[in-house]
Amino acid sequence: RVVAIRGNSSSTHAFSVSINKFEDSIYIVSFTDISETMLENIKLEEKTLRDTLTNAYNREFFENNYRKLIENYKTEDKLFALVMIDIDNFKNINDTYGHDIGDDILINLVSKIEKSLRNDDVLIRWGGEEFIIILKISSKNALEFVLEKLRNIIENSKFKNLPKVTCSFGGTLYENDENITETIKRADMALYTAKDNGKNRIEIRLG
Secondary structure: OEEEEEOOOOOEEEEEEEEEEEEOOEEEEEEEEOHHHHHHHHHHHHHHOEOOOOOOEOHHHHHHHHHHHHHHHHHOOOEEEEEEEEEOOHHHHHHHHOHHHHHHHHHHHHHHHHHHOOOOOEEEEEEOOEEEEEEEEOOHHHHHHHHHHHHHHHHOOOOOOOOOOOEEEEEEEOOOOOOHHHHHHHHHHHHHHHHHOOOOOEEEOOO
16 A cells, blocks of 8 residues: 655655554554655656657547546536647648758747646647647637637747747537547548638637
8 A cells, every 4th residue: 555644844755555464463564665766657657648849748648638627627517628730831841941940840839839828728749730739618709719819829929040830720619428539520620621711710610
């Protein structure tokens, strides 16, 4: 068994507890401080759930946590919004400036988005230049407001020594008890509509 014990300095330590029988009515209880080991395990687990380039969460994090987020939002009487983001003309940027510049754009963009999101929002690198944001939302109008604000922030951001970028957004709301792949597909369709309609814009598609 593992227990947490708070010390005099208010710091919490994790202990492995073992109980061994010594005599008929006497037991030996041993406490082994495993705080550092536990901390390393937590750091390692966190590392496996992060994208190595941008430090945004990755697909594994999404797979492990989306059900929990949906249930939490239901409990709070909020809506689970899923948004797909794609960097406009990113292939042209890589072809023109090189992949190192492309990587720098990804890193800076993630930093900018994370600073602009609310505490409950989650940014996930889905693959390449594509990202997913999970939002706790009260209504479709609130989703549109948040996305338009973020789109505008990205459009007006200047990254030092990097070309200007814009993003297209496709958003949707999770429908009760649907397969999450349907939610993702709907957001993806909205994203492609945004790109087909001129890029650097948001589109919302509901079920």
